[in-house]
Amino acid sequence: MLNPALKLNQKIFDKNVEVVPTRKGYGDALEKLGEVNPNIVVLCADLTDSTQCAKFAEKFPERFIECGVAEQNMAAIAAGLGVSGKIPFISSYATFSPGKNWETIRTTIVYNQSNVKIAGHHSGIVTGPDGATHQATEDIASVRAWPLIKIVIPCDSNEAFRATEASVDIEGPIYLRFTRDKTPVITTDKTPFDINHAQIYWLGKNPQATIFGTGHLLYYALVAASELEREKIDVDVVNVATIKPIDEVTIVSSAEKSGAVVTVEDHQITGGLGSAIAEVLSRNKPLPMEYIGLQDTFAESGKPAELIKKYKMDDEAIIEAVKKVIKRK
């Protein structure tokens, strides 16, 4: 069942569950932050509307910096602002930032410890019709290898709002990952957000496997859990919103209890959440694991739902992975 303590959206399994893109939470939070904190500065590289910076730009034009199509310049300008008392957010598609400007961010923001917040939009295959060039599916891997950075991947628009807000209270660089497509709202205003801890969203009575999910695919993990319950297979579903630093305690204790693990992420299965969980478990309690995500391939154009089905990231694929991993115990 949905963890009652977290006050999650009770209508999540309804056919017409509310859907909102996580990027909207980012844009709403920027607008609010702009009001309360005069040091917030937002930079964009010619994607003001689609990265949801338009409201901030309109309200605080003197603190909105249009960089044109120049992601390296955007990152390094932000680095200069960040060591001068400002709190810059850089906004672009994740394939370009932190993709194209990876080394610029590494040197001038991360190693340099400048207080910059990096917002990577249009992540995952749910970017859809634009095709694989615009679907960021290696960004977690490439950012996770850096020391001195935090990574947060909100599961819905509410969590995106909270994560954006919370990033300001953390001194230093942080990577926030957002999606373009409208995805189900999993949490409510009353759901506590804790940037330091993974949270158990679905509690199985006698869990035989733990599903660790991150980002919007957490919805499919919850749907899978509820369908599995009907088949008398209990699982726990854990929302790992913060991938770095990762909450080892919650991960190990939950995995130990069930004895088998499935990871779910809209990203290559190499280097992302699955790898992070495997690193934790191999050091503490090695267990059978199955990985849901892009299986070492680029995706293609299509509707998000079609892509999720074709590339085996939907509830059906998760159920299959759970059954498989339980057999391997």
Place this chain on the structure above:
Amino acid sequence: MSELHEEKLRELEEKAIEIRQLIIKTLLEAGSGHSAGPLGMTDIFCAFYFHILNHDPKKPDWPERDRLVLSNGHICPVQYVTMALAGYFPIEELKTLRKIDSRLQGHPHRTALPGLETTSGPLGEGISQAIGMALAAKLDKKDYRIYVLTSDGEHQEGNTWEAAMFAGKNKIDNLVQVMDRNNIQIDGFTENVMPLEPLREKYLAFNWEVIDIDGNNIREFVEAVGKAQAIHEKPTIIIAHTTPGKGVSFMENDYKWHGSPPNEEEAKTALHELRTLQGKIVSEHE
């Protein structure tokens, strides 16, 4: 910035020779690092730290300080030596350059050494960072100035021109770029490797004020900075034509010295030449 009297100018010129000697000694001790760029840019660093910058070596985090951003981080030996002589850290510490547990990293790292404004080495990133600082100064209505030192070679990086375009469009007039136009890069002469000229016309087209000077002439440089400070509604670039390896005859204008340090014999010859410049010829066996 105060006026540059003759006496102060002579003092700076003497100081520059001292900096060059310490660069040679520091590179010899380190056993690796760049020689030509640091020697070529010595006069400019000397003028910055001992005359132009509004700074306090005892308070490197003073919020009102002028910012000196080194974009081409590989010439950091000249910055380290000049900072040590200015009082940022003990001169003795120069012996730790490029060695383990040192604050003097092979390429400058901001959080390692107070007084450094950025982490640099990967080229083409300095102007953008300086723009960020300049924008912060404008937002905070502060009148400190930002100086960014670049190399000619790093003008082959796309990021450099992204920054040039941005600064021109946004009229970043509290920013002065000083380009070390020494014509060499690792693989040879810039105009053979990847031609940069006409640099003056390129920057004019990007809406910058352009001042060409002899970068090994302290008076010319100080006057150019004075002019740049008076220019509004535009960023300024001072194209400093320097002699790479300046002061050491066998290093001057030879691109082979771009990325190499002197060995013991070469260092001895170099130091002898530099002491001659100072008019203080002493025994090599001292």
